[in-house]
Structure formats: C-alpha cells, structure tokens
Amino acid sequence: MATVSIRDVAALAGVSVGTVSNVLNRPTKVAESTVVKVQRAIDILGFVRNDAARQLRAGRSRSIGLVVLDVANPFFTSVARGAEEAADAAGLSVLLGNSDDDVAREHSYLDLFEEQRVHGVLISPIGDDVERLGRLHARGIPAVLVDRPTEDSRFSSVAVDDIAGGRVAVEHLLDGGRRRILMVAGPAGIRQVRDRLAGAREAVANTAGATLEVLSTSSLTVLEGRAVGEAIASRPAGERPDAIFAANDLLAVGVLQAFAFGGSVRVPEDIALVGYDDIDFAAAAVVPLTSVRQPSALIGRTAVELLLREGEDPDSAREHVMFDPELVVRASTDG
Incomplete structure (x- = not known):
C-alpha cells in the first residue's frame, strides 16, 4: 500500500500543500471551514505526518x-x-x-x-x-x-559518591566486628567499581587488624556472583572471609544464592554480606540484603x-x- 503524502491530502481537500502544512503546524492561521475540510481528507486517507523527517x-x-x-x-x-x-x-x-x-x-x-x-x-x-x-x-x-x-x-x-559508598559499606561491616573483608569486584575498567574499591580500602586501612581481599569478576551479574560464592564456600572454614562487600546487588544476590544452595555458609552468622544499589531484589532476597542505596x-x-x-x-x-x-x-x- 502506497504511503499517503501531504500532496494527496491537499488534492482531496481542494487546497494547496501550504494550506495543509498550516493546518498541521499553525491551525490558528487557517479558516475553521478549511481546517475541517483538511481534517476530513486526513481521516479519509489515513494520513500520518512524518514527524521524524520534519524534525530532522x-x-x-x-x-x-x-x-x-x-x-x-x-x-x-x-x-x-x-x-x-x-x-x-x-x-x-x-x-x-x-x-x-x-x-x-x-x-x-x-x-x-x-x-x-x-x-x-x-x-x-x-x-x-x-x-x-x-x-x-x-x-x-x-x-x-x-x-x-x-x-x-x-x-x-x-x-x-561511590568512594563514600564503598567506605560506608565496609565501615558497617567493621563496626559489626568483622575483620576479614572480601570485596567481590567487577571489571576494573568500570569507574564505579574502582571508586567503590577505593572506599573499601580506605575503611580497612583505618581499622587495626582488618584485611581486604579482592576477587574481580568479568561482569556484574548474578551468575558471576554465584561462581564467586561457590568458590568461597569450597574453602576450609578457617580460610573464608567473615564479611563480603559486593560491587553491586546482582553480585551479592549471586553470592547469597551460592551459600543458600550449598548450605555450608550461613548469612550473616558465618559471613556478613553487603551489596550496592539497593535494587528491589535486595529487600526480597532469601536473606534480606544490606545495601548501599543510590537514588x-x-x-x-x-x-x-x-x-x-x-x-x-x-x-x-x-x-x-x-x-x-x-x-x-x-x-x-x-x-
């Protein structure tokens, strides 16, 4: 079916192309009777204006x-x-x-x-x-x-302020008595990940006896978090961290799933866990997730x-x- 043009509308209404254009863009400049004729022609033909072309x-x-x-x-x-x-x-x-x-x-x-x-x-x-x-x-x-x-x-x-966000997340874990902190980080090329890690390092550096282990992932997804969680759960109990800070909530949810499926690590009794972003899934997780909220x-x-x-x-x-x-x-x- 051929596309209906503004010329087709003008021909059916018995007016000029310029008049049709005025009806579409400046109807107050056109007599009401003419507007009615043009609108009737538009309705009969099923004309749809090409706003994209007009805007370009x-x-x-x-x-x-x-x-x-x-x-x-x-x-x-x-x-x-x-x-x-x-x-x-x-x-x-x-x-x-x-x-x-x-x-x-x-x-x-x-x-x-x-x-x-x-x-x-x-x-x-x-x-x-x-x-x-x-x-x-x-x-x-x-x-x-x-x-x-x-x-x-x-x-x-x-x-x-992601540096502040990383710092407040790890300070919370430290205030709870945790000292062996592990950060599940995403790709180092992402600025947000680097800033959150910098904040985590600041918090650990200011606390005597605290350590920070960093495990990088190729992406910030639940599947990557689950893989990290499985690797941590497979360690001897004495070699596991007592707290984890994940660079985002999807990673944290993946870690939480791995612990829940494996059954050998309890959250927060064995390992406390903090995520980042406070997505809706955080509050609805099997263990509701502490998270750093962004608006x-x-x-x-x-x-x-x-x-x-x-x-x-x-x-x-x-x-x-x-x-x-x-x-x-x-x-x-x-x-």
Missing part, C-alpha cells in the same frame, strides 16, 4: 539517547524510568541503548544517535575515554554523564534536567551533581 529538517529530533552499561540491571532500568519521566514532561522521548560493557557497542549507539541528530545524549560510559562524546559536543549535541563523575569541562554529570530514578531525572538546561544555553558552565549514598541495613549483616 529542523536540525534536531525530539528524542534523547540513553546508553547504559547493562539494561538487565534493575538499577539502570530505574535510571531510564526517571529519565523518561523528565523527558516526557518536556515533550521528548528516550531512545535506550545497552552497551553491555562493550566499547564497540557503546560507540555504535553513539554513531546512531549522532546520525539521528538526537536532542542530546545521556551515557554511563564504560571507560574513562570520553573523546567519542567530544565529537557529539563539537556538533552541538550535548551529553551528560550518568552515574559517573567527570573532570572534563565539556560535559555535565550526575553521580553518587536511581532521581539520577535519571536530574540528568535530563541538566541536558535541557545546556540545550537552552550551550555556553553556560557545565554542572556536576553528586548525591550522597545511603546505607540500608537488613538481615544480611549483624547491624
């Missing part, structure tokens, strides 16, 4: 691109929901891309968003190299870093607000919003 001719679409590290992580789902709420209030939509911790995929989404001339880009980047974002900036497409601070003056950012939806909403402000005044100083983390204590620790 104007030089900018009404969409915001959002690239997250892992769309399967409920933390990023909540960030996307917050961004969508703020975008919708501004008459914009959100296009979601999942980099899956893959730099090539991340760049592919940025290329796509650049081609589509999006209103702006929100991104939780994989590494520290933001030069690909610099090309967007040079083309007048603003970008805001999400869940990541930045020292680059070209970009605004919204983040949580995920607020992060998404704030990122859109920064993006819109930059769009209104491209020469304004970039803004860097840093939220404080909050420890939520549940049954997986002695606290």
Whole structure:
C-alpha cells in the first residue's frame, strides 16, 4: 500500500500543500471551514505526518539517547524510568541503548544517535575515554554523564559518591566486628567499581587488624556472583572471609544464592554480606540484603534536567551533581 503524502491530502481537500502544512503546524492561521475540510481528507486517507523527517529538517529530533552499561540491571532500568519521566514532561522521548560493557557497542549507539541528530545524549560510559562524546559536543549535541563523575569541562554529570559508598559499606561491616573483608569486584575498567574499591580500602586501612581481599569478576551479574560464592564456600572454614562487600546487588544476590544452595555458609552468622544499589531484589532476597542505596530514578531525572538546561544555553558552565549514598541495613549483616 502506497504511503499517503501531504500532496494527496491537499488534492482531496481542494487546497494547496501550504494550506495543509498550516493546518498541521499553525491551525490558528487557517479558516475553521478549511481546517475541517483538511481534517476530513486526513481521516479519509489515513494520513500520518512524518514527524521524524520534519524534525530532522529542523536540525534536531525530539528524542534523547540513553546508553547504559547493562539494561538487565534493575538499577539502570530505574535510571531510564526517571529519565523518561523528565523527558516526557518536556515533550521528548528516550531512545535506550545497552552497551553491555562493550566499547564497540557503546560507540555504535553513539554513531546512531549522532546520525539521528538526537536532542542530546545521556551515557554511563564504560571507560574513562570520553573523546567519542567530544565529537557529539563539537556538533552541538550535548551529553551528560550518568552515574559517573567527570573532570572534563565539556560535559555535565550526575553521580553518587561511590568512594563514600564503598567506605560506608565496609565501615558497617567493621563496626559489626568483622575483620576479614572480601570485596567481590567487577571489571576494573568500570569507574564505579574502582571508586567503590577505593572506599573499601580506605575503611580497612583505618581499622587495626582488618584485611581486604579482592576477587574481580568479568561482569556484574548474578551468575558471576554465584561462581564467586561457590568458590568461597569450597574453602576450609578457617580460610573464608567473615564479611563480603559486593560491587553491586546482582553480585551479592549471586553470592547469597551460592551459600543458600550449598548450605555450608550461613548469612550473616558465618559471613556478613553487603551489596550496592539497593535494587528491589535486595529487600526480597532469601536473606534480606544490606545495601548501599543510590537514588536511581532521581539520577535519571536530574540528568535530563541538566541536558535541557545546556540545550537552552550551550555556553553556560557545565554542572556536576553528586548525591550522597545511603546505607540500608537488613538481615544480611549483624547491624
């Protein structure tokens, strides 16, 4: 079936193409009787306006691109929901891309968003190299870093103080009398992981007799956490840590599952456990999980607000919003 064009509408209504355009975009400038005729023709033909083409001719679409590290992580789902709420209030939509911790995929989404001339880009980047974002900036497409601070003056950012978050998590374990701390860390290339580890190390360094063992994982998933949990449970009891801090809740849930399935490690009696992000699964785990809460939806909403402000005044100083983390204590620790 052929696509109905604005010319077809004009022909059926007996008006010019310019009049149809005015009805669609500036109806107050057209006589009411003419608007009725054009609208009747639209209804008969089933005409659908091509907003995408119109927006591209104007030089900018009404969409915001959002690239997250892992769309399967409920933390990023909540960030996307917050961004969508703020975008919708501004008459914009959100296009979601999942980099899956893959730099090539991340760049592919940025290329796509650049081609589509999006209103702006929100991104939780994989590494520290933001030069690909610099090309967007040079083309007048603003970008805001999400869940990541930045020292680059070209970009605004919204983040949580992850160093403080790692510190408060491990301090809680130390305050409960735990001294053999193990951190289940994700890929070292992820800034958030490095910052949380730095905070954990600060807390341990300030406590006499405390030690910190670090086990890195290839990804921040439940399956990776379960593998780590199985490895820890297989150790002789005297060689296990007495507390674990996981770089995110998915890893912590995996560790908890391994302990529950194996039956040889009790949480928190044998090993206390703290996660990070406070996703919904944390409170619903078989042993409710102590976690460091991030205001995920607020992060998404704030990122859109920064993006819109930059769009209104491209020469304004970039803004860097840093939220404080909050420890939520549940049954997986002695606290």
